[in-house]
Amino acid sequence: MSLLRSARQLLPGTADYAPLKRSWKNDLIAGITVGIVALPLALAFGVSSGAGAAAGLITAIVAGVVAAVFGGSNVQVSGPTGAMVVVLAPVIALHGMQSLALVTIMAGVIVLAAGALKLGRAVGYIPWPVIEGFTLGIAIIIFLQQVPAAFGVPAGDSTNAAVAAFQSLRNTDFSTLFWPLVLVLIVAAIMLAAPKIHPQLPGSIIGIIVATLVAGLAGLPVTRIGDLPSSLPAPSVPYFDPGLVTALLGPALTIAALAAIESLLSARVAASISDTGPYDPDRELVGQGLASVASGFFGGMPATGAIARTAVNIRAGAKTRASTIVHALVLLGVVYLATGPVGQIPLAALSGVLMVTAFRMISPATLRSVIGSTRADTVTFFVTAVITVSFDLIQAVEIGIVVAAFFALRSLVKASGVHREELPGPAQDGDEQIALFRLDGALFFGASERVLERVSAIRSVHVVIIRMSQLQILDATGARVIAELVTALERRGITVLIKGIQERHLKLATHVGVLESLRHHKHLFAELEPAVEHARSHVSRARQQTTTARTRGMS
Template identity: 40%
Template sequence: MQGGSSDLRHYLKQFEPKLVTVLREGYGWRDLRADAVAGLTVAIVALPLAMALAIASGTGPEKGLYTAIVAGFLISALGGSRVQVGGPTAAFIPVVFVVIERFGFGGLVLCTLMAGLMLIAAGLLRLGTLMRYMPQPVITGFTAGIAVSIFSSQVKDALGLQMESLPAEFIPRWTAYAQHLATTQPATVALTVGGLVLIFGLRHWKPAWPGFLIALVACTLAGLGLALPVETIGQRFGELPTALPPLQMPDIPLDRIPELLPSAFTIAFLAGVESLLSAVVADGMSGGKHRSNGELVAQGLANIGSALVGGLPATGAIARTATNVRAGARSPLAGVLHAAFLLAFMLALAPLMRYVPLPALAAVLLVVAWNMSEHQQFRHTLSAPWGDRVVLLLTFGLTVLFDLTVAIQAGLAVAMVVFMVRMAESVEISQGGGGAGGEDDPALAEDSTQRLRLPAGVEAFRIDGPLFFGASNRLDHLLDQFIHAPPKVLILRMRLVPIIDASGTHALHNFAKRCTRLGITLVLSGVQAQPRRVLGDMGFRAAHPDVRFAATFDDALELSSSLADTAE
């Protein structure tokens, strides 16, 4: 009973918010002052991003602010990272845009709710640790693809093209751009270029300054002072709200759930991967250690909270988290205060935000797209083995041309196939007693001349590597060379087989049956603990009572000698 209680406490401990842990350890005024400065710094960075990301997603800027405030508060207050900052991120733009295009904003709310429930379930099932096994070419491929999609979505506002609607698909979108290229507005292009120059210039000369916010303010003042004919937030979306909306349960069309499940899974997947990647980055910068499963549960609750106020999907934001750490954050309270400062900004500045020109927000998102592209990592992965290059280019191409759901599924499937091929190629079946890994490793080696010690009528083969479904067919043709003159005894050396699965057991089962048909006595030598257990559990010994087992190769040689003599 005591052991069960201890296990339960250990299980629940991984979901304890880091904020609770920090407060229990002790928290003083100096810590609060440092967190307040960091929270204000991140809020200044997050304000233009929240609006820009929402507009790029096909909805109003207030949705981004709601998300940054509500989800940002919940992620920091309940999460498993000490300095994680959450909110809307660029990774969601292609998915959210397509969902709104096909199902309306109500469909997105339902998707976000389902994604939140999926994230909570993943955390409770302790799947957070599995995220570390995500293949890097898949992550780089869909991240670069998202960057191209974001760039593609901003051409209209960056050039001021006179278009009523923007197609969701990549090729139709660029076809529409080409058809409306003659409607480019010089003033809009000038403001976009000015914003880009200012952001990159500040990044080079004054990297500590909030470049996005400064560019937004400068472009707004330029647009008003010069009376430039550019579209503003107020012209497209009207007045921004000056308060958070009340919590409300949306009208859920249950019959649409099957259609929305793939998009909900994609949102949950992106939220889980990006939040845990951000938490790892934060650990590296701050020296902390996050609780991955607790972080997933917090991300799920944050997405549910965002959906209930009409917000967007949310996750941990790597750039904002890094800004938080560099600004001196000491606890999750910095992220909580960042949400409070954003709420204050919305309440105080909403009447002024209507004058922000859309080209300035387009410039912000073009820089975000460039940052997301990971062009250096992309080029680096192109020099990897062929399998990684295929996974990278496939995931990238499908993300751009189709959608993220298809890209992730195909990328993971191909990555698994590539892994299986590599593992299968690493398995060697060599004849005799010598071979790789012999003389240099006394723990594994046997005498390289052991083949010379084989008694008459005895053959030996060694399997080197895991005997799993990708490599099980390597046994199929082993006996073909003995069709006309089979040995009396065949030793299969398995000391270098660390694991075996159902397919490997099935292959070994068929191999033993062929040995019986050919009149060969099979001896398995040096079977390790895991293969021995699997073979026993799957009834191999019961099905093949004539198969002999030997602890070492020397034992196998002695047993084979007596068996060969008996056969004569």
């Protein structure tokens, strides 16, 4: 029964459209607005990935509708994105266009499975500096990928964006350089100026229209998009080649991880900046997985939630997922009514759109926040960004998390420790024979050795009291160190009393042998005063025994 209830939570329902009676006008306007903004991005990302402008347009339409209906966010806009282009371009270059549909469907199935297995909240464990460093690296790669089209030269052979950009520049034919750069500058200037004139002006569309008119009227010798399908292609099952499936498994896992991370981050940001209700991370993964599967059957690319288009959707007044469906219908109208004019768009103009988009992905305020926070966060941020650009996207996230975890553990170790304290109340004769230690913070595999060294070094005492009431974190290694410490002190004839083991640590301490290592079960105390009183009684008894032994020796 619970399994059926969980499955129902991942499926669409009438509650998704409950506010539509009141918000349909806002949703309609928002859908049209974001559709206009999404058109040049869909075309540009399709071209930049090597899949072609048509694939980008198909992805925005098919995946946009499926993710809107099945996804976990009420205002998320899905389609081709820069991060996906970065990882997809080398796959198509290496395995050819026949790999596009197959890797898209494979990645979609993996994301779908992640949602069904309730793994949606895992993105919450990715540290903020890692996310921002990854975003910076993606922005740099997107910018570098546009260099060949912006300069009107073929792309370099390398799968690394920085190396490929350098190869393109090295082989630049300066006789063909001027006009593509002019078109890039026209688009960039209009996109940067449009928001200053009016926040709702679609600068990318205006820039592309102006650049296309300039190229057409002046007869400029620049490369254009070319022919586009005048209708949505019929769905088809890609050719199943076991060898190709094996070769694409690694890239599919990478694409799936990127799709999950980017979509969940986008949905989380959307929920924080809008009043359209929370998002369901597991349902979002199911929706994005289905969207990529559907896109693959229609010849499209893998899809993810797109934060830039989602933000436009929210600012335009979207309240329900109907706005995202309208956005896809606007793009569908372009396919059936305007493929001729769209095919005349110069590739350099699309490069200008993506260069400005990449530039806008880098927030100066965010950079200042990260760099001005802590040295550990700054190092994590730059390490993630450098590895993203230089090596691999998923490796960048993995290494970034490891670096962040290292610094977090180091901070935890520094905040943890063992402190010797004075005994409470007025001093009594023999108190110098009692050592009271307080354990603070966390006692785990990274900090336990220091505690062992500090307490083991104690000399000239009869009783050691270990206070554990302030200990917040205790793992098996830390508990075992306490057991070894007690055993070592008892072996030296030092009585050990333990005070204040928290209830949540008691089971672990018992299982690892902390209580068993004590000389007597009554050496475990809940309060400090009885522990100190018991310690003083031990010292007093030891002194009496010493005095008696001396008396006998003298007699």
